[in-house]
Amino acid sequence: MSKSIRIWDLKGRILVIAEKPKAAKKIASALSPTHTMKRIGSITIYEVDSYSSSIIIASSVGHLYQLHTSLRGYPVYSYEWIPLHLADPSKKYIREYLEVLGKLCRGVDYYVNACDYDIEGSVIGYLIIKFNGDERKAFRARFSSLTIEELRKAFNNLTRLDYEMIEAGLCRHELDWIWGINVSRALMKAVEDAVGEKIILSAGRVQTPTLKYVVDKVIERNLFIPLPQYNINITVEKNGEKIRLEYTGNPVEKERDARNIVEKIRGYKYLIVSKVEKKHHILHPPPPFNLGDLQKEAARLYGFSPAETQSIAEQLYLDALISYPRTNSQKLPPTLDYRRILGNISSIKSYRNLVESLISETKGVLTPVEGEKEDPAHPAIYPTGVVPGRLTEKQWAIYDLIVKRFLAVFAPPAKIVHYVVKAATPSHEYVFETKGQVIEEYGWLKYYNFHNYHAGKIPVLKEGELLNIVKATVSESYTKPPKRLTKTDLLRWMESVEIGTEATRAQIIEKLFERKYLYQHRKSSGIDVSEIGFGVVEILEKFFPDLLSVELTRKFEKEMDNIRSGVKKRSEVLEEARRVLTELLGKFDRNRIEAGKQLALRLKIIQNTRKCRVSSCYREGVVNGLCSHHANAVKLVREYYSEWGRRKDITFNEYIDKLRKSKLTGKWVKEVIESELT
């Protein structure tokens, strides 16, 4: 049945189900400007009557059902959908929505699933109709934005229920559930069997690759050995003004080479300006915010965690100050009345001048820039124009970012000059330079004033000019370890490999902290991995390697596509997953006590009889009494000595002493220096 149908052709009572209250309201407005509003308890529903039908628009609040099992132990493959408030007491507001929807479902002739048009929306509406109504009398409305035009089109082109999407969505839920629940239970049971303690551990398709990403970075840092390198610094003079130039060949690897270069330079009295280059760049405004971009900016400017920014944005949304924040889109709805919003914003004192300036600068022609990213259900984040009442300092900070970003998207580009001045020795053997950038026109930077561009000056130098050398020196520096990751780095990584969603990424990062796999490093904004964090990754690497890589997500996505295109059935995909898991869990069981002991060691519940010789280490000694990481550190310290020797005259003992005193040396390297090499 590919034929579509108009909602107005249905006779009798029709229930339209939206994904959330705000969407229900927009749908009601699109169906009829004269719709009526009714309250049942604390819930609002809308009614639209025609001569032959009565349409009720009601809303869900996201998922109302959750997968659940009453069985203990693993492997467990039997589960059912139960109301969310029964599974999670913190969600008790769900109950009232479910009661209202249940009652409405039982009193109508037709159903329309008008949840967001994606696999989750298909599941949300389907389960409500399946458990409370009659899916044979159900239709689907398909729209990609909540504008009046799109909505009207969707309700004039209702199709049958989209079973391909529903099946794909149900399958995604079930796959995540059987992988997550079974492997989490296996980890917990292992510890319990080994040492009799109940500790909450978990693993999953999104959280585990994220943990593994941090673990790999921390291993790299902990094993880091800095290398010396040499910079040549030169100061020249012009009209009594001193200018510092950088050697274009910096850094130099060998100390002797650097000293030789400086000796030669000192033999010359002056440098010749060989090139003066000015490049004009146009810097276009950034696109309007999606949630990820907002989280990154709030972290960069105010140090807010992604979860905190999300929570504040949700509060602003519920106060109607901003549009829906859980969006990936960098595009504004073309039908939005930008002029009206700007007018309202200008009544806020701190924005009046900015808005006036924007209107005059653009001559009232408001064309927003947009980014590449899209979202099937929502546009980019924008201020609604509702004037805020009292806001906390943090709420104000987020609101201010959103308003200023919204202003900036209409503003003209900024103009920047990049300059490079090069000067060489008379032999042209050695070339030095000074670079910088200067703002010519502020453009959008005036509205979104959160960038460090300076209106500095360009040094006035001409090609062929001579510059007296006043100083030439060598300075020693060291290669730097990779930076500690922050929560924002994790969020950015999750976005880049496309795991998790706008709504869940920040929560999943927090979950890794709740499990105590990760913790905040004391003296920096960075993240460190705990012993149990390392331990869980090591055990999973051994028994459930699929869970550590983002490839599992890619595999799920392919299976969802197969289901949507009819190539595979949900039951086949689940059958395959059960087969794989049963085998892996079986192998795990045969090694469960040993795995449990390894985890218990890291939890410091038991002591290792064959502990690594490094006193602070809880891992097992496997190579000459050292754990694999510390053994690796010893090997690296020896290997790096030859590279240090090539760069600089130094004895082994002096080298070890340098590493011990340097802040750049990795933690495990320092530990083996203390216990093994002194």
Place this chain on the structure above:
DNA sequence: GCAAGGTC
């Protein structure tokens, strides 16, 4: 109790 996903 354990996942990941939606939204107040």
